[in-house]
Amino acid sequence: MPIIDWTRIPLFQGRQKVESDSAILRVEDLYLRFGALEAVKDVSFEVKGNEILSIIGPNGAGKTCVLNCINGFYRPQRGRIYFKDKEITKLPSHRIAPLGISRTFQNLALYTGLTALDNLMAGRHPHPAMSKEGVISGAFYFGRAHRIEIENREVIEYIIDLLEMEEIRGKVVHSLSYGQRKKVELGRALALEPELLLLDEVMAGMNLDEKDDMARYVIDVHELWGIPVVLVEHDMGVVMDLSDRVIVMDWGTKIAEDVPEVVKKDPRVISAYLGTAEAAERRIT
């Protein structure tokens, strides 16, 4: 008898809302330089096991660089990154993903010629379960490979339901609107059943309705899976509503870290990020 039973799915087993305050990710004195340009200057912070943490700051503040260091795209010159007390600073990105860190990209990283469903299935590929397939079974699609594929599809269908993607399931990505692609991007990140989710400007370029929906999905994922979320975001309204804590960056340094209410009033933050009219002009030119 088909009933929606979230607990039946492996994704949700034993994953109640995490109450633990301990850090799941620690970043210590991170330093990243491109030639003479110092992108990230000695930034340290922790992500707790049950929070939505936002990193905000003006363009070029180094937010995305921090994410890129965490999931192994960039090699920082100095500093260490620990995930669940295991150092991951030097690991290549394809080794980091299976540990349970997945992310979305600001400029979308999807296979535009494949359907939304295929993109999600591809996102599932680094999952540890896939490595059990075996070469022969996988090549001829029988036995274990067949079974694993069906299990994977089931997980993907739950994600489709969660993100309300039924309508676009069978559509080729290049025919989708920008907002819909962002949704596919989030779905692809979730396909890995991550333990830490890094979201790089998921709301950028969206209209108000789409932003509302996306915020809803982020909350749902956070509540349902009890996983911490790191959110890099420009939209202050979204950040202040969603986040448990906010880190503010400017010119590669961390200038503030606190709960949203405090950060909002911090004069350094206001001048650096929200800025005065002249400051804003200076940044554009």
Next chain:
Amino acid sequence: MGKIEIDLKHVDTSLDLNEFKEDICPDLDLNENNTLPKVMRARVRQWGGEKIWMTHKDFGIWQPYTWKDCYERIELVHLGLVSLGLEPGDVVGIIGDNDPRWFWAEFAVQVGRGIVAGMYTDYHYAEVKYVLGFSKATFAFAKDQEMVDKIVHEKDNLPNLKKCIYWESKGLWFYEQPWLMSYDELEDLGREYKKSHPTLFDENIDKGQPDEPAVIMLSSGTTRMTEDGVPRSQMGQMTHRAVMANLIGIFKLDAWYPTDRWLSYLSPAWGEQYFGLTGGLLSGLEVDFPEEPETINNDIREIGPQALLFPARLWEARIAEVFSRLKDSSRFKRFFYNRFLPLGYKMADYVMTGKKAPLWLSILNKIGYWLVFRPLRDQMGLLHLRHGYNAGATLGPESLRWLHALGIPVKQLYGTTEAGIHCIHPDGDIDYETVGKVLKPEWITVSKEGEILMRGPILGCGYLNDLGAWEKVFDEEGWYHTGDAGHINENGHLIFYDRMKDMVTMPTGRKFSPQYVESRLKFSEFITDCIVLGGEDKAFVSAIVTVDYANAGDWAEKHRVPYTTYPDLSQKSQIYDLVKEEVERVNLYLADDIKIKKFANLHKEFDADDAELTRSGKIRRKFFEERYAELIATIYSDAEKYETEAPVKYRDGRTGKIRTSVTIKTVIE
């Protein structure tokens, strides 16, 4: 009967269903099974786990439920509700998209001799409050978080509401209201209760009587408002006998078989009460539920239903979509389409009137079927369709004829909330100027003033909690006054003009129906909605049009007309030229004094949230004319532009203002 008051004075309760049904549903004894739950039980005994009753696409897979599966679930829901205190005569509100669980809940309530008041999913909370509050509902079912939030918002104003049961828990995990409960929990309660009351379900089915209320049809409420400013819909109750007689009457003209599939798309707050719910039960066909309302285009192709009901605007949208895709298709394909369509029209004229077509035409049409019509119908998911119904508003003759040319048998229906469905087109007797053949001539007539009147066994048994208003819609002879204007022609078909109060007389003395002109205008792929204005105080006929955002936008892109938003697009002079052509096309059919002389493209689409439309998509004319009085005055002046600042109301109840200017275009000097 407990708390519900009904009025059986006007409805003929002497009808013997078994005698009436003749050879329809030969395997059912309707004297023994004289209520819907009893029919259900008979069907379950007949088919059990052998035949599928409902399917629902969930997680990408069509999930089948046999009659036995459904029956067991209905039993659990029923016993769950009884253990929570459901009593005979209780009203239960349901809000959500079409879903087996909606149907199960409704049958469970019917078994308990209660009644379900359905609601449209796009209701905002004030409307939900009105329906639940006015009906004094004791329980409510809601699909998901969005629907539950509306009830949470109004809970303090709903003293009678004991529990609210939701069937999709997403986002509701951490809601702590003690009166909220999931469908699964309710079924668990039922399972527990069954241990101590193993035969209660069966006994309760036996208690039902044929002249007790079975379903509620929500009227669209085009006139009165509540203190919250929402339309005051009346809830017309129908007895088991009346609703079954209605469906049997339809089947006599238009048979359904147990092997058919029905696509459940129309809101269960409305016509689906008759078709999917009652019709599905009586005919025993399979009822299929799409995954989400948005996935209908895909799902309909996967099902290939034999029967479905779309509101007129959805038929129009599907036709517009085909037109728009034809324009993008290759010249090769368009060549064949253009060659064979006239043949299709010719063939349709024969088929619709039940005449035999000449051999040459049949052969050519068969070629057309394989080359053009079949693939097109397949694309639309309507390849197997035998009964496509249209309701809500009339479908323009052009639309109807085009569908028939492709071989898609779409039929008009005519009915009212208060008196059920009284007219339908039988196969081989389709006249696109009428809304169908009357089920029984004794049950329907037209008064001297031209108003359609009804009586007989297919009639409601009173508005819920408002029998005073019910009494007012009947005359001394017991005829129900529909308020619709029409006449019955020599073939026994009803021609529907319009609402009596919406019929318009021009200064020249000519009477005409704006709705008729509107339905012809709406055949255009560029027009989604329009309102045609006229009257004794108006020198000429004019129209206010809303353009189709998708199709007009598509056109604009192809013709390099840049635009930003809907208001911007609608005011482009090129778009005005497009609409002008459509108006001129319609003007060809109209007498000189009712030709449309001026029109304006409205800067926004008509919206039920702004109360411009009813939830079933009809225009609320009087309200519209009040709201756009200034625009209308400008149309009848010499000005060519109208500056506006229109108030808008968002779904969450907030209000705002939109400023735009609207151009007025003259078609005939």
